[in-house]
Every structure is written in structure tokens, then in C-alpha cells.
Amino acid sequence: MSLVSLRLQKEIKMDTPAVDSQRVDRNRPLIRISDFDFSYGDKQALFDINMDIAEHKVTAFIGPSGCGKSTLLRCLNRMNDLIESARINRGKVEVNGVDIYDERVDATELRKRIGMVFQKSNPFPKSIYENVIYGLRIQGIKKKSQLDETVERCLKGAALWEEVKDRLDTSGLSLSGGQQQRLCIARAMAVGPEVLLMDEPCSALDPVATAKIEELIHELKNDYTIVIVTHNMQQAARVSDQTAFFYMGNLIEMNATDQIFMSPDKEQTEAYISGRFG
Amino acid sequence: MERYFHEELEAVRSHLMEMGERAVESANLALRALEQRDLDIADSVIEGDDIIDAIETRIDEEVARYISLRAPVAKDLRLLFVAVKASHDLERVGDEATSIAKRTKKILASNETYRGLGRVPDMCELAISMLKEALLSFIQEEEDIAHQIIRRDKEVDALNRENFKEFVELMKDDPSKVDVYAEMIFISKSFERIADHAKNISEEVYFLLTSQSLKQVIKEETKS
Ligand SMILES: Nc1ncnc2c1ncn2[C@@H]1O[C@H](COP(=O)(O)OP(=O)(O)OP(=O)(O)O)[C@@H](O)[C@H]1O
């Protein structure tokens, strides 16, 4: 049983149906979104989304600006809870069979399991070391050996260790854009998530830094399930195993990335990926 | 910086090599079947052709996938074009070897005796050495090897013309053997085509390595 469900089940009693069905359905995807409608106030942003996200795969969300990619991504770890007008009108998001919007689920706990890396890297104005262990500090962990171990492991995991190991006490803000983005990935990794959500993680980076992040994503999928929003279709093609194409709040098509880029089922998908949109 | 997907280019490269080795092998066996009057060898050439065809299909798929997903440019992109073109040439080499093997079987089935094979063995040897060197220029990335192959194609053409004359004479001498010598003429033509494909491959490799047209380069050289 995965960490996510273990943690969540502290909140949900063991005899709930969700837990029973977990025993039955072994092929269930890590994340399942069903019949999902979402609005900001009166404005509906997502329409009847149905999607399975497989474990240890990279799933890319693509589509024109405003189609709802970031909205859906934020729904996966309840980041939208923080937006006043946000409403789920219908449907659910399950992680390992647990409805994450169940009132017994602790959203903070959920966000530890499902980490997020943003478009604009946002290191805190603290040392590299403190940036990585920020989440652990909040949890009140003080043991030096554990903190040291986490810093080394996560910086290595984020392919940044070699570049910064001799200056861990310099400010995170002194790093280059690409290094900052990897620092943010290391910070997200430090709290031991199972899923990493990335919203356009390379949009502010040059091709070399982008290539490094893409290599990292390729490595990370051994240990994490990754969902990435990207405007760069070539990036989706390069890094992802599955691709979902959205248009105006609808999921138009989702399939294996090869399939989407070589022979998509829907005309709209084909028009978008071949640059013939609109 | 090497990217994880560059391995996929290596796979294309190694499938092309495998295809090349099989094509050389089947041209070799086709000659052996003819020289040794061996039906089993002829059959093995015909059977082996399916594998060569399958590798071509596989290369086409790999190339289409790489172009769709990896946005290749420059030499990577040229490699993919060359892989498609050269694998097509190699597939044709396989077809010619198969056709030689089938004609050999016909000759053997007719139970006719015949006088020699003309210059067919020499042609075969030359064509195969061209093919091997075209592949070598690809593996070693040496455009000079590719450049040299082109001239040898003329020798093969000359041998084919010699064969044609000789087999026509033999037909005239003994009209009862027209069928056998007609097959010989086709066989000779097949080896000549194998050399043509070797020439094509060397041009393709030259383009891969220099992004220039070898035909054009040779034209310029003969001008000056
Ligand atoms: N906080 C918010 N309040 C109100 N409406 C919002 C909010 N965030 C997004 N929207 C609206 O929801 C729709 C989907 O927006 P979203 O940010 O999910 O799109 P996106 O696909 O991520 O676009 P982009 O590619 O530009 O990032 C848009 O019409 C947007 O205006």
C-alpha cells in the first residue's frame, strides 16, 4: 500500500468503502479523476473530466492558454482550496482510491504527499540548505544527521548536488534560474512526496537548463509519479509517457504520448500539435 | 550533453547495421547457391528475405517515432533520412538476392548443363565489396571510403555488359539452352543492381557525413 493511502487512512476509518475497493482493484491507477466539473464562481473552468494517471509515469497536460491545465493540476493536491471562488460542482479525484476531497482528508497532509513545483522558481531568501529542509523544519524535525542526509539525498536526486555541495550556506537566490528550479524540485522531494506536480517548470529556462530538468524528470519517474503542464509540445513529446490535450475546459484526448504525437484520434488534437490551431 | 533519448538513435543505427550484414550475407549465399548448384542454400536466401523486410519496417517505425517525438536537427536528422533511404536500398539488395536464388532454382530444376558463369562471380565479389565498404564508411564515419566506391560501379557495369554479350553468344551456339542463359542474364543484371544500391548507400552516407551531394562533388572534381 502506498504512502499516500497510508497517510490518508489515518484520517479515514479503515472500514470505509474506499479502503475495501483498494483491496479488490489491483490495477487501479494512482490518480483517478471522474466526472469532474469545476468552477471559479459562476465561470466553469473544467467540464466532465475523466482521467487515469498511472503510477511511475510522466503525464503531460497540453493545450492552449486558459484551457484549464493549471486548474486541473491544482485540483490534484487541493491547491484550489486556497482560492475563495473555487467550487467542485460534480465528480471526484481519488488518490489510491481515497477521495481527496473527503472532509476527513487533511489537505496539508495531502500536499506533503503530492508536491508541487511552479513555473517561476521560488526559492526562499534563505540558504540552499535551509531551502531544501524547509518542509522538515515546519514539521519540527531538528536532528542534524537527518537534515544533512535529506539535503544530500534530495540535492543529488534533483541533480544539483555536484554544483552546490561546497556552498550549501549561500543563498538560494544566488543560483541561476535552472539551478533554482532544481532547488525547488529538491525542496519538493524533501517532504517525501509520491507525486510531483509541475506547472511549466521550464518556461523561464534556457535550452540547456531545460534539458537538465527534462533529464531529471526522466530519472525521477523511477521514484515518483509526475504530472507536468507544458506549453512546449516538444517537451511533452520528449518527457512524457501519456499526454492529455485540453481545450476550453474539456479533456479532448488522452493517450500514450507516441500515439498522440504520431496519430492522434481527434482532429482538434492534430490541429493543435501541428500548429494549425485557430 | 547526451540525452536519454539519444539511445534511440543508436538503436536505429544498429538496426541499419544488422540489416546491412544480412543483405551482404544473402548476396553471398545467392552466389554460392549458383556456383555450388545447391538448392538448400537458395532456399535459405529466399527465407532470409522476410527478416530483412521486417528490419526495414522496424527502422521506418523508429524513424517516424523519433521525428515525431524528438524534434531532431542537423546530423541527427540526416541520420534518420539516411536510415530510411539506406534501409530501402538494403531491402532491395535482399530482393535481388532472392530473385537470384529463385532463378538459380529454376536453372537447377531444368537439369540443363551450362558452360560457366561468365563474369558473374567477379561481379558478385565486386558488388559485395562495394556494399561492405559502404557499410564500413557508415560505421567508421569516413566519407573518403564512400567517395571511392562510386568509381567501382563503372567496373560492375562493364562486367555486366560483358556477361550479356557472352550469354547471348552462348544462346546462339546452343538454342536449346536459351532459357538457362536468359536466367543468367537476369542474374547478372541483379548483381549489377546490387552494386547500384551499394553506390546509393555510399552517396547517402556521404550526405550524412558532409551534408553534401556526392554526385555534385564528383561533378565539380571532374570539371577542375
Ligand atoms: N484564480 C482564478 N479565479 C478565477 N478564474 C480563474 C482563476 N484561475 C484561472 N481562472 C480561469 O480558469 C480558466 C482556466 O485557467 P488555467 O489557469 O487553468 O488555464 P491554463 O490552461 O493553465 O492556461 P495557461 O496555459 O495560460 O497557464 C481560465 O479561463 C482562467 O481565466
Ligand SMILES: [Mg+2]
Ligand atoms: Mg497554467
